[in-house]
Amino acid sequence: MSKLSFKTLLVLIFLSFNSFSQKKTLVSKSTTESIVVDGKINEKVWNSAAVASEFIMFEPDNGKPISPDKRTEVKIVYDNTAIYISALLYDNEPDKIQKEITNRDVFGVSDHFSVYINGFNDGQQDFRFFVSAAGVQMDCLATEDFEDFTWDAIWDSEVVITEFGWVVEMKIPYAALRFGKAEKQVWGLNFMREIKRDVQKYTWNRVDTKIGAIIPQAGILEGIENIQTPTRLFLIPYTSAYYQQSDIGSDRTFKAGLDIKYGINDSFTLDAILIPDFGQTKFDNAILNLLPFEQKFEENRPFFTEGTDLFNKGNLLYSRRIGGEPTTIPNTSDAEEITNYPSTVNLLNAVKISGRTEKGLGIGFLNAVTEKTRATIFNNDTQEFRKEVIEPLTNYNMIVLDQRFNQNSSVTFVNANTTRNGAFRDANVSALLFDLNTKANTYNLYGDFKYNSINTIEDYDGFKTELGLEKTSGKYRYGFSGKYVSKNYDVNDLGINFYSNYHNAYAHASYRIVNPTKVFNTFRINEYVNFEVDNTSKKLQTGAFGTEIKATTLGNHTLELLLELSPLETFDFYEPREYGKYVFIPEKVISIVNFTSNDNNAFTIIAQPTFTKFNEKGRNTYGFYFGPKYRFNDKFSLAYAAEYTKLNNDRGWVGFENSDIIFAQRNREILQNDLVGKYSLNNKMTINLTARYYWSYSKNKDFLTLKDGGYLIPNNTYNLNKDRNFNSWNFDLSYSWWFAPGSEISILYRSYGLERTSQVEKDLSRNLKNIFNSDLTNVLSISVRYFIDYNTIKNKF
Structure with a gap:
């Protein structure tokens, strides 16, 4: 090869790489035309708007261009109120588009289209808006470490299934975003399309999975200029009524209150809650907690x-x-x-x-x-x-x-x-x-x-x-970290922290594939080592070596494995319940295996066996989680989960005798059953069922005294009954109707009961009978929340 041709080749390679990694830019078009969000895309302004296309696969085959028969074309226009997005999502087999109807913020088995917007273009946080092929909305605030789907914005969307695929139209008000005051806005922007049946995701601006950060790899949105955004003031009044009945008696309660959201400017928002009502929030999963925390x-x-x-x-x-x-x-x-x-x-x-x-x-x-x-x-x-x-x-x-x-x-x-x-x-x-x-x-x-x-x-x-x-x-990644926590480190008045008075060293190294192989769609293995040493005694409280493997097969089943070895003597500085005391923990090995089947199937399962073996005669812990789910159709599904754990010859604190700290050698069993059902009348109206039964006991066999040095010796005098039997029942049946943007009517029937006793009952049927014969509390409630936009009121009056 001649020098000239070699140099030419280098230039071509450089230009090719540079253009591939270059950020795409989409220019939004201003409009004064009234746009109706109906999924028809028939307003004139759409004909002259710029097109975002040529999507690239995000996963599993990162970097692969989308096929012509799945091409995706997206446009953005704007006015002083909002940005409007139209997306044509072509599909050569439109009858195979997945479109399960779910609750808001639940993805389900559906194709999805989403837009990621960063109003400051700082590469650090996205406002993400998703629409499923069933028309269900999801939204979140996203950083590199976390997606917060508890955040809910008020925006409009409509979906239409067509002969060529499906169409999405969205209206995202400026009130749902955050951005600066510049006359010419420059935003970070990306679109993502998920084709669920193929388990594939595509983005408009390529996201290279060899790079850990996703948000900085967005494209650019330009063209939004000189917008005069409306006042961001939203009032959400609510009213709720409760009827509660138990063996003690009955009670009626009426509540009313107000949430206020005010946009101080386009960047800052004030949220206030006056006379709060949390009566319809999800119940807490109470457990038999024998830990020191x-x-x-x-x-x-x-x-x-x-x-x-x-x-x-x-x-x-x-x-x-x-x-x-x-x-x-x-x-x-x-x-x-x-x-x-x-x-x-x-x-x-x-x-x-x-x-x-x-x-x-x-x-x-x-x-x-x-x-x-x-x-x-x-x-x-x-x-x-x-x-x-x-x-x-x-x-x-x-x-x-x-x-x-x-x-x-x-x-x-x-x-x-x-x-x-x-x-x-x-x-x-x-x-x-x-x-x-x-x-x-x-x-x-x-x-x-x-x-x-x-x-x-x-x-x-x-x-x-x-x-x-x-x-x-x-493909190869690694990390090192160290920490020091002082004796009196305490953030538990507004935060939560259990461990203090130790220093730590941690290291990990991992390997992953970024494109499918002949066996796996995805594969990742991580090796880690973790040591924690008590500051005062210099004794080891954690000394672990671990291997984590996570892989997805070509059939899109997920396999996970954790194997952790603690080959050194360690000590627990919290279980004795007295500062300066500690108890010996023998060497142990922990193993966890998880199998999750392809959720495109109507019937799916999650199976997870676990086993922990201590270097102590007869002491081990084993458990199993089994979670089948059946999707009868796009509206109706039922999921059941059973989780069982058995602790043989477990050792734990039970009390004090004079100045002695008393432990017990005990057997424990934990059983939890969950049933979740969903029936969607449409994408705004759902009926949901959540039921949970939890039972656990702790049966003490021998009592032990903790001696200096952290070791236990037999105690033949302690005779208090420290056995425990715990039953908990929760049942929620709810109806929810989002009758207008941000406005909801919800009806909830709730039944719950809890039984604690020192008499261990190992017969499950008797435990069930006991909890249902106990003082169950039954609550029927109805709540109405209505979203009011100040601008709507202003325009009317």
Whole structure:
């Protein structure tokens, strides 16, 4: 080959690579024409709008162009109110388009079209809007680490199945987005199309999966200029009525309140909730908790889940603290007993402000106030009642400042403060975080420093710091991190943290394929090692080596394997329930296998056996999860899940005897059954069933005394009954109708009961009989929420 031809070849290769990696640009067209979102795309402005096409496969065969018979053509126009999107999704077999009707934000077995919009074009957060071929909407706020589908925006969409495929038309109001004040807007933009039956996803601007970051690989939207956006003020009044009945009696409750959403400008939004009502939120999955830590519950209240991505920076917010359990127990004499101890504290009001400036500074402010709560105490000698404050008037406050730069990096400051009225515990936590990525998104350096100050009977301070480095691109990736947590690190007034007083070293290395092979569509293997050492005793509390494998077959079944080996003696510093004490944990091996079948099939299953073997005679844990699901048609489906765990010769704390810490050698069984059903009348109206039965017991065989050094010896004197039997039943049957954008009528029937006893009953049928013969509580409720746009009212009057 001549020098000239070789140089020419190099230039061609460079130009080819450069053009392939170059960001695509779509220019939006302004319109004054009234656009009806009906899926017909018949307004004149669409004829002259620019077209986004030539989609590229995202997965599984990354980089492969879409076939001509699946070509996709997307256009965007805009006015002063919203952007409008039309998409023609061609399909040579339109009768095979998957279109299961689901609840909002549930993907199901459907083809999907979505648009990803980043109004600041900073490569860090998308506003994502999805529509299924059945017309169901999904939306989320997305960062590289997390997709928040609890965020719900108000937008319009319509879908039409045609002879050539299907058509999507969308209207996304500016109120559903965040962007700067510039006269000429430049937004990050990408479209994604999912062809469900082939388990394939395509994007307009290519996303290279060898690069860890997805959002910075978006294209560009230009052309939106000189828009005069309307006032963003939305009122959502609600009213609800409850009828509750149990063996104790019946009760009727009527509630009314108001949510307010106000756009301070196009970048910042204020959310306020006045007289909240969370009576129809999902029930908590209560368990028999024998661990030294509280059970962590999911947040189901919309105000604390929607748009809280900023407030989750640093993991200092566990919003269930707000309106959760009281933090103190009243002092009582021998003659007194507590006759009424409220399980939760009422939330009076809450407000949050969040947004981001044009220079990338995100600002978040969250404030909530809970009311003074009292317990009732009865004196058996004087026959008098008295009340004592168990939670004073409390103010919860969080401030977040998050500066983004270089498209993919950020530095964040967080302050979380809890102030209780009077001589009760106060707390303040501050954190500085950084997340730095190279320009090409190949390496990531991250870390934090968190400091807490607690004001109580004895004031104390604590801190936690972490530093990590990762390679985040290519087939081979690796990372290293280390952390130090001080003795008095405590963020549990507004956050949640169980472990303290240790330092840690962690490393991992992984390999993945980015294109299908003859065996797998996807494949990833990760090796890791993790060591944690107690700061005071210098003893090991974790020493683990692990292998994780996840693969998808050519038939789109998923296989997962975890094998973790702990070959060294370790110690548990929390189970003894006394600071400075610890108990020996023998060497162990953990194995978990998971099989998930292709969800395109009408009948699918999830099967997951687990096994843990301790280096101690007869001590092991095994379990099995089995979850079949059958989709009868696009409207009706039923899913069942059974999870069983058996712990043989488990060892755990049961109490104190004088100055001794008492453990028990025990057998435990845990059984949980879940039934979930869905019937969709249409894409706005659904009937849902959720039922859960949970049973667990702990049967003590021998008692043991914890000695210095962390080892246990037999105890022949302790004879208290510390056996446990726990039954929990929950049943929800609901009807939901989204009768207008953002407006919903919901009817809920709920039945629940809980039984705790120290008499172990191993017969399942008797346990079921006991729970249904207990004091079941039955609730019937109806709730109406109506979305009001200030501009609609203004135009009418």
